[in-house]
Amino acid sequence: MKSREHFMQMLLSLSEWEPGVEQSASIEALAEILCCTPRNVKLILRKWEKDGLLSWKAGVGRGNHSTLTILCDTSTFFSSYFQKLLADGKIGEAVALIQNRKLPPRLKRLLQEMWDSQFGFVAESGENTSLDVLRIPRQRDFSTLDPAFVAVASESHFLNQMCHRLVTYDRERQRFLPQLAYAWESNEQRTIWTFYLRKGVRFHHGRMLSSKDVAYTVQRLIDLDSPYRWQMDDVERIEHPSERVVTFHLRQPNRFFLHFMGSNAMSILPHDVPFDERAIVGTGPFRMAEYTDDRLVLEAFEDYYGERAMLDRVELWIVPGPYSRQRLYQLPDRGDTRPDTDGQEGDLVFEEVGCHYLAFNFRRPGVHHEYAFRMAMRLIIDRHELIRQLGEHGYTPAGSFLPQQSRSLSFPSSTLEEAADWLRRSSYRGEMLSLFMARGTTFDGIASWIRERCERVGIRLQIESLTKADFLSPDFEQKADMAIMGEVLQNDIELGLLEVYKNKCTMVHRFLDDAKREWIDGRLSEVLRMKGREKRLGALLELEETLAAEQCWLFLYHVKRVDRYHPDLQGFVADSYGWVDFSKLWVKSFVTRM
Numbered sequence: 001m002k003s004r005e006h007f008m009q010m011l012l013s014l015s016e017w018e019p020g021v022e023q024s025a026s027i028e029a030l031a032e033i034l035c036c037t038p039r040n041v042k043l044i045l046r047k048w049e050k051d052g053l054l055s056w057k058a059g060v061g062r063g064n065h066s067t068l069t070i071l072c073d074t075s076t077f078f079s080s081y082f083q084k085l086l087a088d089g090k091i092g093e094a095v096a097l098i099q100n101r102k103l104p105p106r107l108k109r110l111l112q113e114m115w116d117s118q119f120g121f122v123a124e125s126g127e128n129t130s131l132d133v134l135r136i137p138r139q140r141d142f143s144t145l146d147p148a149f150v151a152v153a154s155e156s157h158f159l160n161q162m163c164h165r166l167v168t169y170d171r172e173r174q175r176f177l178p179q180l181a182y183a184w185e186s187n188e189q190r191t192i193w194t195f196y197l198r199k200g201v202r203f204h205h206g207r208m209l210s211s212k213d214v215a216y217t218v219q220r221l222i223d224l225d226s227p228y229r230w231q232m233d234d235v236e237r238i239e240h241p242s243e244r245v246v247t248f249h250l251r252q253p254n255r256f257f258l259h260f261m262g263s264n265a266m267s268i269l270p271h272d273v274p275f276d277e278r279a280i281v282g283t284g285p286f287r288m289a290e291y292t293d294d295r296l297v298l299e300a301f302e303d304y305y306g307e308r309a310m311l312d313r314v315e316l317w318i319v320p321g322p323y324s325r326q327r328l329y330q331l332p333d334r335g336d337t338r339p340d341t342d343g344q345e346g347d348l349v350f351e352e353v354g355c356h357y358l359a360f361n362f363r364r365p366g367v368h369h370e371y372a373f374r375m376a377m378r379l380i381i382d383r384h385e386l387i388r389q390l391g392e393h394g395y396t397p398a399g400s401f402l403p404q405q406s407r408s409l410s411f412p413s414s415t416l417e418e419a420a421d422w423l424r425r426s427s428y429r430g431e432m433l434s435l436f437m438a439r440g441t442t443f444d445g446i447a448s449w450i451r452e453r454c455e456r457v458g459i460r461l462q463i464e465s466l467t468k469a470d471f472l473s474p475d476f477e478q479k480a481d482m483a484i485m486g487e488v489l490q491n492d493i494e495l496g497l498l499e500v501y502k503n504k505c506t507m508v509h510r511f512l513d514d515a516k517r518e519w520i521d522g523r524l525s526e527v528l529r530m531k532g533r534e535k536r537l538g539a540l541l542e543l544e545e546t547l548a549a550e551q552c553w554l555f556l557y558h559v560k561r562v563d564r565y566h567p568d569l570q571g572f573v574a575d576s577y578g579w580v581d582f583s584k585l586w587v588k589s590f591v592t593r594m
């Protein structure tokens with residue numbers, strides 16, 4: 001590969017790429033280009049001649065220049081080199097090659113076409129059979145896939161493909177289903193919960209699941225002070241009298257405990273393997289085959305206790321901006337000329353359960369502690385105007401974390417004059433305020449729109465990029481006056497609403513002051529003891545309404561996404577994070593061969 005890299009470097013330095021054209025090139029110049037000694041250049045040239053890439057004539061005597069003549073087809077060379085980069089998972093280098101300004105337009109077009117053909121469903125040749133592969137581009141890298149800290153929708157989805165919990169929640173039927181536990185029971189007081197583990201469940205590293213793994217997973221959440229540790233606060237002790245029985249003894253009655261057993265944090269890990277985020281071991285339908293800065297590769301787990309996935313491999317490539325905008329579930333070389341509208345046959349329409357919102361940081365002093373200022377911001381960010389700014393398609397106004405609840409609300413339009421009137425009632429006197437937002441084209445547009453409207457009312461706003469390092473930093477609360485963030489709830493909506501307030505990684509929890517946290521914790525402890533889903537959900541929505549009326553945060557919008565797919569694709573089952581369960585996907589027939 002090094003020889004081919006050197007040859008590519010040399011080509012990019014030439015003005016003439018056509019085969020058969022003799023051109024001047026000195027040993028000294030090539031040594032500078034290839035960053036090696038003249039002696040090594042001569043060795044490299046001999047190898048290139050042997051490989052049939054070029055011919056070399058050394059200049060003899062004064063005034064006679066050395067020359068080289070390209071012999072190979074440069075299109076074939078670059079396409080082969082590009083394909084090797086992709087096969088080796090060097091995604092960043094492949095994109096950099098396409099973007100190289102010295103690359104001739106014809107080669108740039110060739111590599112771009114090769115790049116575009118990589119994504120969606122492809123069939124690759126294996127040792128004895130073809131492999132069904134789904135390849136997905138993604139603009140940003142992962143934050144964390146550790147179940148003790150996972151906090152982002154996409155990361156949660158990929159974790160669920162690798163790791164399973166004791167139970168799983170079926171949102172459609174509103175009930176719990178067996179996963180690693182085939183049965184469970186509790187005493188009448190709901191202080192003792194016992195789970196019976198399946199036989200024949202194998203971890204990706206080969207060992208069978210046991211009750212020790214369940215106890216280890218819980219203890220790990222406690223030892224790491226996980227943001228999800230609160231879910232285990234009622235656990236007094238854990239007993240595992242046999243390999244397939246585990247019993248939790250609670251300090252107080254908890255009718256909600258089954259929800260905690262189905263949370264992402266309770267993705268069961270093996271007790272005999274040190275956790276490594278680059279080599280996660282679970283019991284799910286896919287195992288982690290590779291995880292680098294460039295890509296995550298999942299392969300079907302042949303010893304999975306359930307039905308073996310029809311897909312053989314799922315690859316997620318981390319690629320920059322314009323090179324990541326591809327359909328997720330396409331078949332290469334199959335055209336789709338239908339107009340881009342909602343809800344057609346062959347469209348996967350998904351509405352996130354959750355929303356984007358602006359949170360005020362009550363852990364930092366400032367004018368945002370005043371209701372009048374928060375009300376001014378509410379009126380500045382008119383939700384109808386914001387959605388028009390976003391382009392309307394795919395967005396609806398939010399008045400709750402739940403889209404269904406928002407649809408029952410009205411959103412009267414507001415004016416900047418009304419906002420200015422509320423601002424005059426506050427103590428704001430022109431100080432600069434900070435608003436943190438995630439990077440991306442959507443958020444950039446929102447940022448400039450909010451800043452411009454704030455300026456018209458008299459508020460000076462400094463927009464800051466919310467980086468991954470900021471989000472994970474414990475010091476972030478000391479820097480931001482406000483932040484715009486999105487929350488996507490998991491299938492278990494009751495648990496999702498609880499996590500908004502309780503998980504240390506959510507912006508809602510992080511920005512609440514101690515008094516508000518204490519008051520909310522009191523309300524939520526009552527919810528955990530309530531009998532019946534409707535009663536608990538009603539109490540959670542009442543809490544949300546009380547806090548929203550105080551403008552503790554400003555609900556902004558819900559997101560609806562449309563992913564187009566080919567009719568040959570079958571088995572679409574979307575989760576609450578907007579991703580399709582890879583283990584259920586299959587393709588009637590492939591036409592693409594890599």
